[in-house]
Each structure stands twice: as C-alpha cells, then as structure tokens.
Amino acid sequence: MSHSFVISHKGTKREFNIDNTTTLGQLRAQIRDVFGVDPNNQKLFRGGLIDNDQDTPVASIIPHKSRVVLMGTVTSELEHLHAREALRQTAQQNHERYKATSSDIWRTPTMGSLGRDNTQHTFHAFETLELPEKQRALDLLHKLSKDEGVRQIMGTRQYSVGTLRELHPLERNILGYNRNRGEVIALRLRTDDLEGFRRYESVRDVLMHELAHMVWDEHDERFHRLNRELCKEVVELNWQLRGQRVGGQAPRVYEPPRPEDAGLVDGGSLGSAGFVLGGKAPSQGEGDGQNSSPDSHRDLAYKAWEKRSRKN
Template identity: 35%
Template sequence: MLFFTVSHRGHAYSLELPASTTLTALHAQLEELTSVPPSMQKLLWKGKKAANDDTTLQQAGFKDGMKIQMLGSTPDEVSGIKAVEDERAKRDRIMHERTLKPQAKLRSTGSSSSSALQYRFHNVAPLLHLPEPDSAQAMLDKLANDPAILHVMQKHKFSVGLLTELAPHEQPGLLGLNENAGQKIKLRIRTNRYDGFRLYSEIRRVLCHELTHNVWGDHDENFKELNSKLNREVTEFERARATGTHYLTSSADPHGIYQPASELEAQAYVLGGSSQSTPVVGESREAMRRRVLEATMNRLRKEEEELELSCGTGKDVSTSNPDGPSTS
C-alpha cells in the first residue's frame, strides 16, 4: 500500500492505494473527489517518470508519504469562462460594427470615428472570483459606454487601457484607483456586503475623479479645477441631450474660460434646485436660491474631500484606511 497526498486549490486529499493501482484508476478517484474530469487533470510530483494510463503507481515513481500537486478545472468552470469570453467577443463585435456605421454628431465639430476608437475604455472586465460577475460586467459596460463619460474622454483625449473593479474585502479603504495615468482604472462598484451594487451616480462621480488622474497625479489645485470641470461637462452634456441641444457651448462660459462657481451653480440646479427646496417663512426667492446653492456647494466640497481621502492613486494601497472607503 502507498500513502500519499494530492493537493488541489488549497485542499489536500489523503489517499491509500495499492502500488499496483493504475494511473487510470487514480484519475477516476480524483474525479470523484474534485469533480475535475481525468482529461483535464494534470499531476505533478517529484521523481516523475514517463507513463501512460496503464502505468501503475509504483512504475510511475509514486512513493510512500509523497506529495502530489494536481492542476485542472471542472466543466462548470470551463463553461463559465467560455461564456464570459463569448459574451465579451460578441460585445466587441457589436461595438466594432457600430464604429463602422455613421454616427449622429452631438456637437458642431463632432468626433471622428478614429478619436472614438482611440479615446475610450479599450477593455472592460469584472473580477471573476467575486459573486455575480455578469452583473458586474453590465455595470462596468454601462460606465464605459456612458455617453457623457465618452464625451469628456474624447474632448480631453483620455484613453484607458482597462476598466475593472475593486474588491471591497481586498482594498477596503478605496473607492477608486488609477494606475499609470490611465493604464488601468479600478472602481468600487459593489456594496461592502456583496449584496448589491453602489448607486450609479456615485460610481460615475468616482470615475470622473479617476479620469482626472490621467493628467494630474496629486490632489492639488490643478487637479481640483479639472475634476470640477469634468463634472460640469457631464452635467451640461446630459442637459443638452435632454433638451435636444446639438451645440454644447456653455452660456455661462461662452468663450471657454473655466469658472468654478458656474460649475457649482450648474450642479446646484441639478442636485437640489430651488423648486425642490422647502422655503423658510418670510424668505425671498433670491434668498432661498442662495441658501440652497450654498448648501449644495458645501455638500459638493465635502463629497470631493471624501473622494480624495478614498483615492488610491499615488498612495501605498496596502496601508489604506480599513475603516472607510477612499479614491484616487
């Protein structure tokens, strides 16, 4: 009798078999233990000798007490990976076909098909070891194909190699991370308990923050100005689409001069317009507008401060605050 251990994906299986047992019989027993079919099993051990399926364990070099490593995937795992790859190939084919068709231009200058192909997210992929990878893929695809996000990417010539997600349990202190100025952007899209996904508007705001890191690494005044500008342009783009506007020039900034107050005021209108505010007795309409605007501006500043704290760009992410999310 031979006593030996077979390890597969962190699990160790202790076996006791006669030395005359064939490798075929061993593979069959390992299939019962791991659900990996014999054709997909690969065994590695010290002193391995050339063998075929009829070779006995003794002839193959098995010895008492030896440790064997097994590699291999189950049919369900293989089919799952193939399904994801097929879906990604289908999506890439559809996106490629769309780029070959004439597109309606939302601006007078328009964006050429070459810029649309260049300034975008070139790859989108979830973390397959996390729950519901298909739902995560759908969320990332929605972000990658968001018309307002693509608008600012083409306008500012942003290109991102890979858009993927952050695992809450692996990097609990981060909401976002930009690696190598756009080579890879990671976003926290899931709730801490993995029971759903965070609000789309919040994730997209983090994405704007991370896109700003394509240009500026530190959270200095240059970064804050561009980040605020991207958020304003997203707001203006969506307002233009909603009203059917084709020329997206800002009435508050007709000459292209950046004005932070205008951006904040635009967001104040969208996020908490005076029509949705409860008036104070005796308060004039103008006073109420100023009060709502000030409250919204304070909220936006606080959100930006929280985003900076939860940003992993330029930080050692291994030392991120474990008690709360951060971004980069």
C-alpha cells in the first residue's frame, strides 16, 4: 500500500511515496537525493523533532497525507561554510603568529636606488612588514614606484612621498592611508588570510586614491574629480602600455570607487590628529583581529566595487 506525505525545505515542497516497509534511514537517503541535505544534517519536524531509530518504519511515525518540515544545510552550502571557517581559522592563526611582531614591524627604510626614483618627485623610502615573503612585498612597492604611469603622475603633478609603506594586515578596516599629504602612504598588500598578495591593479587603484589625498583631504567632489583623473592618467601616461592590446582589447582604465564607496578605502586623509573625517588614525601594528571578519561591511563593499571595476 502506498504511503505518501509532503516534505518542505526552505520553501520547496516535494511529495514522497513509500511503502510500509520503508525505514527512516532509507527515507533520509531519499531526502539527500532530493534536497541535497546529508542525513547527518537532517532534522525532521512534525509537531516535534522526529528522532527515531533509523530502522523505524516511516509509516509508523509519519501519517499518510501529512506534512513534514526539513531543516538542514545542503551539502554544497555546508562545504562552502566549512571552507570559509577554515579560512577564518587560518587567518586567526596567522594573526596570532604574527601579532608578536607588531611592536617592531617596520624595517629600516629602503632608500630608493631605482634610477629616476632618486629625483625629488618620487617615493623616497620603502618600508615592509617583518612577515613571510617580505622581499615580495618590497618588490611590489618598488614595482609601484617604477610603474611608468605612476612615475609620470609623480613628476607632472610634482608629488613627493616620504615613505611608501606596507599596511599591517591586522588593520582590516582600511586599505590604505595618506598621512600629512605625503609624509607616509601605506597600502594593504596582503590578502585577508595573509597567505597571499592582492592583485597589483587593485593595490595601484588604492595608491591613486591616496595620491588624490596629496591635494584634497575630504572625500568631496574636488577629491573625486582628481581621483578619476589619476585613475585615467596612470594608464594613459604609461608609454609601455600605449598601443598594446590584450586579447584584441585596449588596456582597461581602472575606475575609482563611487563617491559613496570612497570611505571604504581609507576614511579620509590622515593628519597628525587622525583622520580628517573623524576616523581613528591607524598605528603601527594596531588591531587584534577580533573585528576582522571577511564578512565585514567594508570588505564586502570594497570587493563589490573591485568586482564591478573588473567588468569595465
């Protein structure tokens, strides 16, 4: 004799038809095939939690034509959650491992010996963190300083930056800052879990944002106009890219964040008393990682902007 009932999961309903010999364990296997929820993660409710032995006949605990609610995370979602949790744990372990260095994180400034980098309008020193792959971080700072578009901007606009610095990864709420209009520019180079480095173009985008603070402190229309100009010039002034095409397309001009997203980068220019817009001034090694979830609003919003820029 056929025995039927409906199981609903997250708004999706499915009718199940079984015979009187079907056990609860067999039903859970069918549920896995239909909804993708592993039997170990299934919670069945009908008035209360159905928590019988796996060999119990389903017909004896779920009446004919009744309705059952299934709660449980589907396998793909669960794997994603486990992956994110593993990432968080790795990041936390790295934070704890590297936090001990936070009181002495800055290397002796590396003075420029890069040809034209010794001119007046350039970056005059480089500082990286005492973390693994610090040479790679230093190479990235040098690459930014040697980027032809960046060099042209520094020269034509007569910008002089005392120190180009790597921002400590524990400073999760910002991607960079400009202190005292060029005394120090700091950029976050590493990924959230400290296992790798952010894309070069993304770091250069933030550098353009910070160079706009060489002139304007607040994120007003004057700042946004200059930021847009710099993002355009960093490509147009790079003679190494002129005429080149990648995959038949001209090099992309990176767009700055929208005005409403500008605060996701640094909150405003940094002066001796802190951020002009009222934010807290970052200090060397500041932060304990407790509020550094990858799901923070600032990180998610910036990643959304970064994703939009890649589509341009």
